Amino acid sequence: MYRACEGVGKLQATVTQVQPGERAAARLGTGQGAVAIALKGVSKVFGSGADAFKAVDDVSVDIRQNEFFTLLGPSGCGKTTLLRLIAGFEHPTSGEIRLKGKDISPLPPFDRPVNTVFQSYALFPHMTVAQNIAFGLEMLRRPKSEVQETVDRMLKLVRMEQLANRRTSQISGGQQQRVALARALAPQPEVLLLDEPLSALDYKLRKEMQIELKRLQSETGITFIFVTHDQEEALTMSDRIAVMSEGNILQIGSPREIYDHPAQRFVADFIGESNFLKAEVVRPLDPGAEIRLPSGATLTAGVPEGMRPAGSVTVVVRPEHARVVADPAAGALRGRLTNIVYFGTDTHYHVELPQDGEFIVRMQNQRGSEASFETGDEVGIEIGDGAPQVLKD
Amino acid sequence: MAAQDTSPAPEEVAAPTMAPHGTDYAAIAMRRERRNNLALVSPALLILVVGASGPLVVMLIYSFLAAGDYGGVVWEFSTQGWFQVFLQRDMFDDTIGFADAHLSIFWRSLSLAFITTVLCVIFGFPTAYFIATRPPEQRSLWLFLVTIPFWTNLLIRTYAIMEVIRNEGLVNTALMKAGLISQPIQMLYTDFAIMLGMTYVYLPLMVLPLYASMEKLDFRLVEASYDLYASRMNTLRRIILPLVKPGLIAGSILVFVPCLGAYVTPRVLGGGKRLMLGNLIELQFGQGRNWPLGAALSITLLLIVMVALLIYVRNASRQGGAHG
Missing domain, CATH: 1.20.5 (Single alpha-helices involved in coiled-coils or other helix-helix interfaces)
Structure with a gap:
């Protein structure tokens, strides 16, 4: 009962709230359930000798039940390999994969209660939509009546009742994608793996499917592991995100944690826009630290968990966490405006700093407050206390 | 096409009234x-x-003529040739009965051709699958290796098999040296020898179309099938076989049809004792000196092949229609 309420809450959160931060806050306390998938020191090496390539490098992570967990990273970072390891298409070179506490690493894919939505959908071309959805259930030797019932329910769930008897070649890309989802959900797997399932869709359809996916996840209560290289997709859909690079997980956290408190330069750079500044640590605070920028201004900054910052560090400041002010002496930084780019909802100000290169400020456009800045102006940049984030590297 | 489409247009615009007289x-x-x-x-x-x-027309005409005493035909209408295909008149009491010798040869030809086709599928399918799953740059090498026997003369290949399976051949010598048998196993001049020879000769004709189908197979579908709890056997049965069916049908036709009319292989490996249709026909034009019977047998063979093809094609097109 409690779970169902939680699901509905999430659904509303998806539909009504747009800001990733707010949504994460609304979900505080959720997703603390039992562990669905646990990876322990998993590595995968392709090839051998001089050609050996470490696609996944000693990854450990716990993915909770009923969680929308996203593996985010650029192509070639190992996220798809990690997914294929969980699905059973690849077997780890070392480490183990536990599903609800049971080691499944030696099992073939057909013995794992895990289903995949493939990037290419991989629908069976010689079967109808309904036959595709029924396939997994038939292979599990479920009784005919149950298969029929589940297929009908799945068709309804993905709103494809009308097209049940069509060939998969006779339906559109978005419909194929929904069939692929229904086919993977029909056997009610413990975990659903999604390998960039939205990348082949156009922008509008992708937005619709993002909401649809969230709806399906809360309606079915199945753990979703979602692979994407699209940071926006990751931020808007996930309960937690793992940012990957070169076979490693760099940081795991809620979208808000990842965005507001990136631990490493790669994470900050990959997700959202970032300004990187050199700074000196004045003294550690609890939490955070007091830092001094080269301009002389002192600010409080966030610090990654478990780090004891000292000496010179790099900090990141998000463009929307700073403001341009007319008085050059008023801000924490000063510089010359080189470019003003109007984006409709907001405006980007490119400021050339004397020491740290270019600094971008994003300010929301509000009615009646048209800024009176012009390129070439000497301006100040105000940075709020707590806005800078110290990076590990 | 473009020129065709546009050229009449300016004329029509310039002088629409001229159209009837225009080119x-x-x-x-x-x-x-x-x-x-x-x-x-x-x-x-x-x-x-x-x-x-x-x-073919000549054959058809010959089959309705009378046999000449020393071969050839006599130009008078006769159904004797066709009569002898299936029936025979008893030498002593003139009663009519089935031509058992001919029927058994028909039966042997059909069953040997069928079994050879099945054997080619059994050996050819894994071979084609193996080649199709190699990295693309290796595939042409494997295909080349499969087709090598094809570049060698049929007779030479057939005699090579003879060398392997005859009583003093490789297999028997090896088995006897190993002490597994004391007497050589009679393999040459049996149906087994004919089957072995034909399978060896026609295997590439099965592998090539099967490979062509499998190369187009999206192996992600195989992964999807495994992902949906299908065992290897079920994946083969439910996903791979239906998708490579066109290649399987093409390969089966390419093997079955020439097997049915095979001549050299049964002649050499069957030793003239185990006749197939091809040998029976040759016999009528040679020693038998019964050209009309030979012609009638040839056309019967052609009809069997055509019926077999029709069944295949009908099956294939029904499948194809359902797929499309």
Whole structure:
């Protein structure tokens, strides 16, 4: 009962709230359930000798039940390999994969209660939509009546009742994608793996499917592991995100944690826009630290968990966490405006700093407050206390 | 095409009233195209008419003539040739019975051709699958290796098999040296020898079309099938086989049809004792000196092949229709 309420809450959160931060806050306390998938020191090496390539490098992570967990990273970072390891298409070179506490690493894919939505959908071309959805259930030797019932329910769930008897070649890309989802959900797997399932869709359809996916996840209560290289997709859909690079997980956290408190330069750079500044640590605070920028201004900054910052560090400041002010002496930084780019909802100000290169400020456009800045102006940049984030590297 | 579409247009615009008297470019172009097409197909047509249909007509006529005493035909109408295909008149009491010898040869030909086709599928399928799953740059090498026997003369290949399976051949010598048998196993001049020979000869004809189908197979579908709890056997049965069916059918036709009319292999490996249809026909034109019977047998063989093909094609098109 409690779970169902939680699901509905999430659904509303998806539909009504747009800001990733707010949504994460609304979900505080959720997703603390039992562990669905646990990876322990998993590595995968392709090839051998001089050609050996470490696609996944000693990854450990716990993915909770009923969680929308996203593996985010650029192509070639190992996220798809990690997914294929969980699905059973690849077997780890070392480490183990536990599903609800049971080691499944030696099992073939057909013995794992895990289903995949493939990037290419991989629908069976010689079967109808309904036959595709029924396939997994038939292979599990479920009784005919149950298969029929589940297929009908799945068709309804993905709103494809009308097209049940069509060939998969006779339906559109978005419909194929929904069939692929229904086919993977029909056997009610413990975990659903999604390998960039939205990348082949156009922008509008992708937005619709993002909401649809969230709806399906809360309606079915199945753990979703979602692979994407699209940071926006990751931020808007996930309960937690793992940012990957070169076979490693760099940081795991809620979208808000990842965005507001990136631990490493790669994470900050990959997700959202970032300004990187050199700074000196004045003294550690609890939490955070007091830092001094080269301009002389002192600010409080966030610090990654478990780090004891000292000496010179790099900090990141998000463009929307700073403001341009007319008085050059008023801000924490000063510089010359080189470019003003109007984006409709907001405006980007490119400021050339004397020491740290270019600094971008994003300010929301509000009615009646048209800024009176012009390129070439000497301006100040105000940075709020707590806005800078110290990076590990 | 573009020129064809646009050229009449300016004329129509400039002088619409002239249309009835104006030149109909589209019709001219169509006539020219028809003439060109005819020129293109004429060599093939010539070969088909003179080289294939002509002899067939001759055969058909011969089958309704009487046999000459020393071979050849006598130009008088007779159904004796066709009569002898399936029936025979008893030498002593003139009663009519089935031509058991002929029927057993028909049966042996059909069953050997069928078993050979099945054997080719059994050996060819994994081979084609193996090649199709190699990295693309390796595939042509494997295909080349499969087709190597094809570049060797059929007779030489057949004698090579003979060398392997004859009583003093490789297999028997090895088995006897190893002490597993004391007497050589009679393999040569048996149906087994014919089957072995034909499987060896026609295997590439099964592998190539199967490979062509499998190369187009999206192996992500196999992964999807495994992902949906299908065992290897179920994946083969439910996903791979239906998708490579066109290749399987093409390969089966390519193996079954020449097997049915095989001549050299049963002649050499069957030793003239285990006749197949091809040998029976040859016999009628040679020692048998019964050309009308030979002609009738040839046309019977052709009809069997055509019926078999029709069944195949009908099956294939029904499947294809359902797929499309």
